[in-house]
Amino acid sequence: MIMISRFAMMGLVVSASALASLSGAADADNINTSGVLCQNFNAGEALDIDYVVNGARNINAAPRSLICSLPRAPLAPGLGATFFVDGQNFNNTTTTCTVFVYTFGGTITLSSTFTEPAVPGPNVVWDHNVTFPADSVATFDYASVLCSIPGSVNGTLFGVTSVQ
Amino acid sequence: MKRSHGLVIAASLGLGGLYGLYHAVRATPEHEPDVAKHATGDPAELAKLRQEVAHLRVEIWNQRDRPPLPGRDHAPQDPATAKDRRVDPEARAESERKYQAYVAGLETAFRSEPTDPRWSAATSSVVHKALAEDAALRSRAREVECRSRTCRVEITDAGSGDLGKVIPMFTQRVGQALPTATTNRIEDRGETRLVLYLTRPD
Numbered sequence: 001m002i003m004i005s006r007f008a009m010m011g012l013v014v015s016a017s018a019l020a021s022l023s024g025a026a027d028a029d030n031i032n033t034s035g036v037l038c039q040n041f042n043a044g045e046a047l048d049i050d051y052v053v054n055g056a057r058n059i060n061a062a063p064r065s066l067i068c069s070l071p072r073a074p075l076a077p078g079l080g081a082t083f084f085v086d087g088q089n090f091n092n093t094t095t096t097c098t099v100f101v102y103t104f105g106g107t108i109t110l111s112s113t114f115t116e117p118a119v120p121g122p123n124v125v126w127d128h129n130v131t132f133p134a135d136s137v138a139t140f141d142y143a144s145v146l147c148s149i150p151g152s153v154n155g156t157l158f159g160v161t162s163v164q
Numbered sequence: 165m166k167r168s169h170g171l172v173i174a175a176s177l178g179l180g181g182l183y184g185l186y187h188a189v190r191a192t193p194e195h196e197p198d199v200a201k202h203a204t205g206d207p208a209e210l211a212k213l214r215q216e217v218a219h220l221r222v223e224i225w226n227q228r229d230r231p232p233l234p235g236r237d238h239a240p241q242d243p244a245t246a247k248d249r250r251v252d253p254e255a256r257a258e259s260e261r262k263y264q265a266y267v268a269g270l271e272t273a274f275r276s277e278p279t280d281p282r283w284s285a286a287t288s289s290v291v292h293k294a295l296a297e298d299a300a301l302r303s304r305a306r307e308v309e310c311r312s313r314t315c316r317v318e319i320t321d322a323g324s325g326d327l328g329k330v331i332p333m334f335t336q337r338v339g340q341a342l343p344t345a346t347t348n349r350i351e352d353r354g355e356t357r358l359v360l361y362l363t364r365p366d
Contacts, residue, residue: 041332065333098336108331108347109263113339135266136346138259146332 030164031071035087035157041065041146055087055158061151070099070143072162081137082163083130085114085145092120093150095157099130104140267348270361273314280312283364287341291315291362294337300330306357314363315342321349321356331358338362 035055040046041064048060058064070083085097094115101110110132117124143162149155287310295305295317306318321327335345342362350357 096336096339098332098339100332106328107349108328110347111332111335111345113336113343113345115340135262138263139255140259146336148336 031073031162033069033071033160033162035066035068035159038066038068038147038157041067050153052156055156056149057153057156058149058151059153063148063150066147066149066157068145068147068157068160070145070160070162072143073164074139075164079137080134081132081141081143083143083145084161084163085116085128085130085147086126086158086160087116087147087149088123088125088156088158089117089120089150090123090154092122093154094120095126095147095149095155097128097145097147099143099145101132101137101141101143103138104142109141110136264348267346267361270314270346271348274311274316274361277311277314283312284310287315287364290341291317291338294334297337298330298334300326301334314361317360317362319358319360321358323356327358331360335360335362 036051036053038049038056040049045060045064048058048064049066050057050059056066058066072081075081081101083099085099087095089095094117096113096115098111098113100108102108112130112132114128114130116126116128118126145160147157149157288308291308291310292305295301295308301319304320304322306320307316308318309316319327319331331347342364344363344365346361346363348359348361350359
């Protein structure tokens with residue numbers, strides 16, 4: 001009887017500690033999301049967005065807006081938030097993107113706009129970092145990025161990364 | 165990476181613990197069919213014992229070997245952990261307090277910002293032009309004030325939900341001159357307003 005109690009207790013303690021360690025706060029990893037998950041921002045422009053294995057591009061002659069989710073794991077408060085947006089432009093064109101952060105109640109709280117490439121050229125691959133300061137981004141906030149990409153397949157949005 | 169190691173160790177310890185528990189239960193004489201006690205040669209007794217052993221085998225298989233059935237074998241959720249932490253009033257209040265403190269810092273910084281007449285005039289013009297380009301924003305812009313590195317813009321929120329479409333386009337239009345925007349929602353004389361702090365690059 002004592003033997004079984006000891007075994008039972010050990011089993012319960014080990015199992016409980018295992019479960020506790022699983023449910024505790026964990027270090028998050030960066031989340032890379034391909035640009036193929038981006039979508040047309042305006043309903044009437046769905047047919048203008050074309051997808052390739054390494055991202056999304058615009059087949060219309062005029063610039064078009066793409067909206068992409070920026071998946072992020074809830075983080076400890078006070079850490080701020082860092083994202084990367086990656087793409088490519090041809091023929092001296094540029095891409096303008098705005099990263100938005102909004103609360104789980106739907107209120108947009110922060111945004112940061114950039115234009116890439118800084119020096120346009122015939123074929124420029126770019127990688128842009130956006131960082132929001134500590135205390136400006138809450139634990140459960142969502143993030144998205146809106147990009148205006150050039151027409152005639154002159155720009156491709158490769159993807160986005162949440163640094164966790 | 166740290167998390168993966170933690171998970172593997174935790175899972176190993178947990179499985180080890182359960183395995184030890186299972187063997188302890190199985191090996192203890194108190195939990196084995198007491199053959200000596202019941203070995204009376206009575207066919208009815210033997211049949212009963214066989215039935216008990218078969219029942220135990222099924223129970224063990226159910227607990228140890230049966231593959232999980234989709235949608236059926238989830239561990240029951242503890243109501244405390246199933247609760248959405250986001251609706252925890254304390255966590256919400258803390259999150260809101262931090263954000264309001266952050267925005268209050270921006271408002272204070274804006275109020276103490278000196279005015280650069282040249283930059284202010286040029287940037288106000290950019291903001292007014294961007295507001296005028298959108299019919300939905302044109303009539304809602306209440307106040308535009310630019311100083312030396314920040315513009316403060318108030319926009320009435322009628323609660324129709326369309327600001328989610330027009331504010332992003334507005335921030336893109338002014339993004340070249342004012343790339344960073346921080347938004348606050350205020351109630352003023354029964355009217356909801358969005359206050360945008362648009363900041364130029366350093």
